[in-house]
Ligand SMILES: Nc1ncnc2c1ncn2[C@@H]1O[C@H](COP(=O)(O)OS(=O)(=O)O)[C@@H](OP(=O)(O)O)[C@H]1O
Ligand SMILES: [Mg+2]
Ligand SMILES: [Mg+2]
């Protein structure tokens with residue numbers, strides 16, 4: 001097994017710088033536009049993607065990047081988009097020139113920034129080294145002051161080897177109260193928020209405060225011990241957006257497992273982070289409708305490794321491992337189930353029953 005020490009160090013620094021810039025956006029104003037698929041993208045998403053891609057390109061110039069965003073909208077002559085691009089240029093240079101490792105001496109040009117964003121155009125695949133980046137996962141959450149995550153993972157020959165995730169709105173201390181969902185003022189004011197989660201294949205999972213310097217010690221994290229006997233006491237989390245996973249199916253699964261407490265609804269891969277550090281036990285993401293939506297690799301790669309390395313198990317709805325080797329999507333998988341390894345099989349059995357009852361057993 002390779003040691004990805006250098007990659008880990010660079011990825012943490014890239015995610016740290018990008019996460020701090022998204023926090024700055026949150027503290028000031030969030031300009032956004034709507035993409036052709038009707039989903040939102042903000043000045044924070046573009047800036048974070050440019051910062052991370054520029055740092056990756058500097059250290060690993062031969063690596064490919066599968067990133068969510070592209071710079072097409074920023075090349076538009078439309079006045080709103082030109083104004084948004086100007087903000088992105090300012091934020092990217094602020095993020096890259098801030099003190100610390102990888103500090104840039106001289107600002108990047110507009111062309112360099114747009115090119116950095118477009119470095120995320122790789123189509124994925126089974127061979128070689130590629131990073132996958134979700135510069136802001138849970139953009140809708142970001143806009144409403146909810147949870148969001150800056151997610152970066154290294155995939156080598158189709159397997160996730162390294163995952164780094166910045167969660168600027170999660171408390172450093174898992175037992176501290178999470179900010180109230182959508183309370184933008186609360187997340188602006190609290191100074192105990194901001195965590196980076198890290199996992200490297202075979203080396204365990206860790207967290208560290210976002211605001212610390214990069215030499216800060218990583219603290220190990222573990223999923224909560226939950227045996228089949230106490231499964232009914234488990235807490236499960238799901239998406240805030242009803243269109244992103246079937247909340248009705250999730251509720252039925254919880255009922256089959258004897259879980260009576262309501263789900264914790266949270267945007268983004270912060271759900272994986274919560275399960276990984278034992279602040280939640282099960283993450284359910286069951287497909288909606290006919291299950292035709294294909295999950296994107298950047299929505300799961302970092303979170304999947306972080307949960308696995310913390311002692312959990314991640315699979316699709318049928319219990320199959322997620323296959324990151326076939327392009328930009330997880331087209332061989334339907335849905336996602338993450339849980340403590342000792343109860344994962346029981347959860348999958350409940351998923352099968354629930355989908356069959358709905359006449360969706362084929363999914
Ligand atoms: N129909 C459908 N089904 C499943 N997933 C979808 C769907 N549409 C979008 N997306 C992706 O959901 C990502 C955000 O997931 P979340 O779990 O954070 O959703 S939620 O905001 O809590 O509802 C979101 O990631 P970001 O775009 O990075 O926010 C999307 O990639
Ligand atoms: Mg996403
Ligand atoms: Mg995103």
Ligand SMILES: [Mg+2]
Nearest residue numbers: 039040068139
């Ligand atoms: Mg998006």
